[in-house]
Every structure is written in structure tokens, then in C-alpha cells.
Ligand code: C2E
Ligand code: MG
Ligand code: MG
């Protein structure tokens with residue numbers, strides 16, 4: 001192809017494609033090795049609710065620790081896992097690993113974990129995997145996890161393209177107490193009036209919208225954020241804003257009725273033990289402060 005192509009665009013295009021294919025093959029091979037060796041870990045990013053001094057839930061985010069995939073994040077390797085049929089194994093690994101970590105921490109922090117929700121991302125391809133609910137229930141039983149504290153995050157693209165089977169599965173998952181979160185809302189193709197047909201408990205406004213909120217004001221983005229919050233309000237669906245990095249963004253979103261927030265302004269993703277320990281300290285210091293206030297005659 002390269003030889004026959006005229007110099008210029010055509011040649012460059014095929015060269016770019018070759019680089020892209022090589023990159024993808026490299027990630028695919030790295031993933032296979034990482035999966036065989038269990039070379040992954042989870043980081044947890046706290047989600048804060050308005051008026052709550054400690055985080056109410058934590059989102060599990062996968063990281064690959066295999067040296068072949070150094071610096072390759074889930075934004076890059078999850079799509080490859082989806083394309084090559086590895087995602088089911090990977091999602092299941094995440095679910096079990098997450099349950100096991102929570103189970104282990106229960107020994108030490110039982111009371112403090114009881115009111116912490118945990119959110120796990122699953123690929124929208126899972127909507128075509130009828131085995132998923134039974135697998136989640138089996139793993140939850142094995143690790144003594146209360147499904148009423150589990151959130152599953154899915155992107156809207158999947159919901160639209162797997163409609164009948166997806167709706168059935170989400171309904172089943174919800175019957176077991178699991179809550180469904182529509183992730184990255186605003187980047188896909190959900191018509192707003194479709195929201196009422198999906199069995200969802202919460203929306204997450206995509207980081208790209210939050211990023212552009214600034215004090216100087218991007219009128220266009222502001223109005224998009226406003227529209228999303230308003231639509232969610234009409235359908236009675238609470239909203240989490242993702243990617244909150246500044247006080248201004250937080251203030252703006254809170255004023256507009258956003259219910260909860262996640263982003264570097266609060267905390268980057270950390271090990272679960274660290275998140276729980278921080279939360280424990282925050283709870284204790286608030287309790288301590290309350291005790292002092294109450295003791296004042
Ligand atoms: P997501 O589910 O939308 O997760 C949010 C992403 O935004 C995370 O990136 C998080 O670190 C990042 N983020 C949140 N707040 C901020 C902020 O204030 N500033 C900046 N710069 N970034 C912020 P991450 O961990 O790289 O994950 C990327 C995507 O990969 C996730 O997007 C999710 O779609 C997917 N993913 C991550 N973990 C898993 C997993 O265990 N299973 C599956 N199936 N997908 C996963
Ligand atoms: Mg997510
Ligand atoms: Mg998201």
C-alpha cells in the first residue's frame with residue numbers, strides 16, 4: 001500500500017493506521033499477560049454529597065500494574081478488552097476483587113463500611129451477558145457483600161444499542177437492591193425523553209462539561225450543564241458531577257441543584273484502605289466536635 005500511494009495524505013493515513021494497529025496489538029498482548037498474572041489493582045475515588053462531611057460512596061477504578069502496560073490507563077485498555085472479547089473476564093475480576101477488598105476491611109471497620117456505597121463500572125457489552133446478575137449475586141454471597149450498597153455504572157451508548165435485553169437485566173439487578181448509574185451522561189446519544197424508560201437511579205454528568213465551567217464563564221457549557229440538571233430534575237433523577245476540580249465549579253453545580261460531586265478538588269483515586277481510614281478520621285473528628293458543642297452548658 002505504502003509503495004503505490006502517492007506522497008501525501010494517502011500514505012500518511014496508512015502509516016497512521018499501521019501505528020494504531022501495532023499499538024492495539026501491544027495492548028491486547030499486555031492485557032492477556034496481565035490477566036494471566038492478575039496484574040491489576042483497584043483505586044477508589046470518593047464521591048461527596050452536599051452537606052455531608054465525609055464521602056458517601058467510592059468508585060472503583062481499575063489500574064494495570066503489568067510492566068508491559070506501564071502508563072496505559074483504562075481509557076485505553078478497556079476499549080481493547082471490549083474489542084477482543086476479554087472484557088467479561090476483566091469485569092468479573094474487578095467485581096470479585098472489589099468485594100474481597102471490602103470483605104477484608106469489614107473486620108476492622110465494620111460500622112464505618114456499612115454506610116459506604118461502592119460503585120463499579122461495567123462495560124455496556126455486559127447488557128448482552130445474561131449470566132452477569134447470577135455471577136454478581138454469587139460473588140456477593142461469597143464475600144458477604146450487601147447488594148443494597150452496590151452501584152453499577154454504565155455508559156448511555158450501551159443502553160441505547162442493547163435496549164430490550166439491557167432493560168430486562170437492569171430491572172433484574174435492581175430487584176436485588178443494586179442501583180444503576182448512567183455514566184458520562186451528555187456524551188452519548190440518549191434523547192432526553194428516553195430517560196424515563198430506563199431503570200436508572202442516578203446520572204453522572206460527564207467530566208468534559210464540568211471541565212469547561214469556569215468563573216469567566218463558558219455560556220454554552222453552562223447552559224448545557226443547566227439543561228442536564230433541569231432534565232434530571234424533571235424526571236426526578238439525582239445527579240453526580242464528575243471531574244470537579246475547582247471551588248468555582250463546585251459552587252456553580254451546587255447552586256444549580258447538583259446532589260453529589262467527584263473530582264480532584266476532593267481527592268484523586270486512592271487505595272481503599274486509605275479512603276476508609278481518612279473517612280474514619282473525618283467521622284471521628286466531627287463526632288468529637290459535636291460532643292464538645294453538646295457539652296457546652
Ligand atoms: P469513568 O467511569 O467516567 O471514570 C471517571 C474517570 O475520570 C476516571 O478515570 C477518573 O480518574 C477521572 N476523573 C474523575 N475526576 C477527575 C478530575 O477531577 N480530574 C481528572 N483529570 N480526572 C478525573 P480513569 O480511572 O482513567 O478511568 C477512565 C474510564 O475507564 C472510566 O471512566 C471507565 O469508563 C473506565 N473504567 C475504569 N475502571 C473500570 C473498570 O473497572 N471496569 C470497566 N469496565 N471500565 C472501567
Ligand atoms: Mg464511572
Ligand atoms: Mg464518567
Ligand code: MG
Nearest residue numbers: 183184206207
Ligand atoms: Mg469516562
